Amino acid sequence: MTAATHIAERWRAAYATMLLELVVLAPSATQARILELLRRGSGQRFGAELDRWYEWIWRMDPGTHPDYSEFKATLYEAIDPRFRAYFDEAPKTAIRLDEIRWGGVRRDGIPPLDHPKLLPAGEAAYLGDGDVVFGIEWKGDVRAYPKRIMAWHEMVRDRIGGEELNGVYCTLCGSMIFYRATVQGTHHVLGTSGFLYRSNKLMYDRATESLWSTLTGTPVVGPLVGRGIELEPLFVVTTTWGEWRKLHPDTRVLSLDTGHQRDYGEGVAYRDYFATDRLMFGVPRLDDRLPNKAEILALRVPGSAREPLAISAGFLSRRPVYQDRIGRVEFVVLTDGSGANRVYASGGRRFVSWGGTTAVDADGARWTVSEAALTRSDGTRLARLPAHRAFWFGWYAAYPDTRLVK
Known part of the structure; x- marks a missing residue:
């Protein structure tokens, strides 16, 4: 009995992920046979549209085969023997193994x-x-x-x-x-x-x-x-x-x-990737409140990790001073003419303007703007908070419960 016959006669939903990963690496002559097995077993008709297959698997969550991690280790060590260590011996996981996709390069193939x-x-x-x-x-x-x-x-x-x-x-x-x-x-x-x-x-x-x-x-x-x-x-x-x-x-x-x-x-x-809104690798879900690759300012304040926040970079470009809060942490975002954003704890103070290296609060107090903090003449210091840019689709894929300001 061939492997294909065994799979066809003893189909289980957990085979779907394994077959899909095989398709990606298989020679073109073999891909059609694997896709036909996938079609017959799953009842789905996505042809060679691999992203649609992945989306279906992620949505249906058919589970993984008991030997899935060993399968993954064996499959990818053929590309780079060092890949085996990632998946060998059923490793502990905080994410779904079937959502981990090979990016097309060997380890450190994009050299740090x-x-x-x-x-x-x-x-x-x-x-x-x-x-x-x-x-x-x-x-x-x-x-x-x-x-x-x-x-x-x-x-x-x-x-x-x-x-x-x-x-x-x-x-x-x-x-x-x-x-x-x-x-x-x-x-x-x-x-x-x-x-x-x-x-x-x-x-x-x-x-x-x-x-x-x-x-x-x-x-x-x-x-x-x-x-x-x-x-x-x-x-x-x-x-x-x-x-x-x-x-x-x-x-x-x-x-x-x-x-x-x-x-x-x-x-x-x-x-080419940056020029369009198309993705190179699919994700389980998208959100059309912003274009996929619209830039957002991403914030995860220490102590409030369960309250991720995304603020549209376009929104901030029209508001040199923007104030908000995450949990108990109040903050101010200062955006300059280049579109650069810096986030500082505001400590309950309201800022009304800024320019160059000086910010002014509602009481008229002047604060020196540096990369590390906002500092008042009396030494009062408001610390900079970690924040970074990201594409909307990527942030949303990681934090689907994120709050969005646009």
């Missing part, structure tokens, strides 16, 4: 930048004022990471302000986040796993081979799941090189000498 070369601002002749950069200041150390470089590498391991940080840029979901690399005394060295969850990049750590969520900074598959480990996100701003350099003339910025051969021209990487 490891303590890359930096240039003083005055030597970065390759950057134009309108080029997009991700700016961070940590413990007095000011850095700019151009999108045109990060889109080719998606991760950077760097030492900023004397501390090891992991920076991760998920090109598919549009988010750039910096995390402190050390939690409870353990330094986590992260890399690109090669897999995705709901179109969101999954990282791995070298020590345990656990898979980590980019958006939450938590392990979601492997031995670290359930240990209460969560990377601390830092504040990062998406802005233009001209605006960042004006505010921080002493900034350092990535050199084009990365050790890799890429076309680092502005807008080159993922040009």
